[in-house]
Amino acid sequence: MPTLVVLIFGYLLSQFYRSFLAVIAPELAVDVHLGPTELGVVSAAFFAAFAVVQLPIGASLDRFGARRTVAVPMLSAVAGATVFALAREPWHSVVGMALIGFGCAPIYMGALWVIGRTTTSARFALYSSVIVGIGSLGNLAAATPLAAAAAAFGWRTTMLGIALATLVSAGLVVSMVKEPPAAAPPDADAPKPSILAVLKIRELWPLYPIALLSYPIVVAVRGLWVGPYFSQVHGLAPVERGNAVSVMVFAMIAGAFVYGPLDRMLGTRKWVVVAGTVATIGGLIALALAPAMSVGMASAMFAVIGGLGMTYGVLMAHARAFLPTPVLGRGLTLMNMCLIGGAAILQPLSGVFVSRMLAAGMIPAAAHGALYGMFGFALLLTLVVYLFSKDARPTL
Numbered sequence: 001m002p003t004l005v006v007l008i009f010g011y012l013l014s015q016f017y018r019s020f021l022a023v024i025a026p027e028l029a030v031d032v033h034l035g036p037t038e039l040g041v042v043s044a045a046f047f048a049a050f051a052v053v054q055l056p057i058g059a060s061l062d063r064f065g066a067r068r069t070v071a072v073p074m075l076s077a078v079a080g081a082t083v084f085a086l087a088r089e090p091w092h093s094v095v096g097m098a099l100i101g102f103g104c105a106p107i108y109m110g111a112l113w114v115i116g117r118t119t120t121s122a123r124f125a126l127y128s129s130v131i132v133g134i135g136s137l138g139n140l141a142a143a144t145p146l147a148a149a150a151a152a153f154g155w156r157t158t159m160l161g162i163a164l165a166t167l168v169s170a171g172l173v174v175s176m177v178k179e180p181p182a183a184a185p186p187d188a189d190a191p192k193p194s195i196l197a198v199l200k201i202r203e204l205w206p207l208y209p210i211a212l213l214s215y216p217i218v219v220a221v222r223g224l225w226v227g228p229y230f231s232q233v234h235g236l237a238p239v240e241r242g243n244a245v246s247v248m249v250f251a252m253i254a255g256a257f258v259y260g261p262l263d264r265m266l267g268t269r270k271w272v273v274v275a276g277t278v279a280t281i282g283g284l285i286a287l288a289l290a291p292a293m294s295v296g297m298a299s300a301m302f303a304v305i306g307g308l309g310m311t312y313g314v315l316m317a318h319a320r321a322f323l324p325t326p327v328l329g330r331g332l333t334l335m336n337m338c339l340i341g342g343a344a345i346l347q348p349l350s351g352v353f354v355s356r357m358l359a360a361g362m363i364p365a366a367a368h369g370a371l372y373g374m375f376g377f378a379l380l381l382t383l384v385v386y387l388f389s390k391d392a393r394p395t396l
Helices: 002-017 021-032 036-052 054-064 066-085 090-118 121-135 137-141 144-153 155-176 195-199 207-232 238-266 270-289 295-308 312-320 325-359 364-386
Strands: none
Touching: 002 066, 002 090, 002 121, 002 137, 002 155, 021 036, 021 090, 021 144, 021 155, 021 207, 021 238, 036 054, 036 090, 036 207, 036 325, 054 066, 054 090, 054 195, 054 325, 066 090, 066 155, 090 121, 090 325, 121 137, 121 238, 121 312, 137 144, 137 238, 144 155, 144 238, 195 325, 207 238, 207 270, 207 295, 207 312, 207 325, 207 364, 238 270, 238 295, 238 312, 270 295, 270 312, 270 364, 312 325, 325 364
């Protein structure tokens, strides 16, 4: 239990880092000279660095365990948060976010690897979703509390405080994380663990496209666009903007917890993901068709996207059901690379998209509406592919 508590604390910080830009984006844009395109690149730097190291992390987990794999890279996050806090030019912010992304990359995977090795496949969705739900409190900290701290102390001082908290978290991982019992040695004729062995698992193929867009869209909306939406479309000040963003954050936390037991209650993982994705598409299309809706209605639509779009844990459980123990770390991190790598690709593209819409003379409300319409259509295409996947029905 202490092992998971410590890893979840680290994951709280990881969730903070992937979403804090939405709240301080207007102030950051002025201080560090960032337009929509540059802001998209800064946000994407976190996810790109996060995604690119997922496969080495998987191999490291299978070989060395969670403690070393998680603790050492977290020092990079400490350095990155410090660089970000001191940034004066756009490239400083990009470097800082990349270092943070590298440092946060193994935290959630370390926790999943531990529960994957110590619990049954049937309970994996529950535990993974609970970790996401508790970790999403980091999203909450990156809403109104961050806005209040930034207003009181400045965003730079606030980020230095987060860097210190990350250093403490790394120390706790070193001192408190315990490894699960060693896995039984594989049969002599078993294939050597490798990423190629994972890629040969056909049941995983229809899961990759939806992984590349489902969670990445939620992250892009929460971490990059919901704050500018309320600022540009409704003119909300930082604290009011943080309050509006918090509605989506609370929905994300609730969604993660609700999704946890659903696969066992309903006897299906596939159709839980399908239902949540359809609802998410509905929220995106509503914002696309009426982007200037009231603050209350917009907050509700963002809550639908955030809460019902949190299929992350169930998708991971769907993938885990097809992964043999020798490649558990590699398989989970490949799936996570899709989930996070999609965000790395989507965020700069969305920044370019919004910049071009605004440059063409489109008003902010219409530009945001076009963005959400594009998100909804793309997610629909991946859902069609996912419908061909094999279900993984939980068994006790």
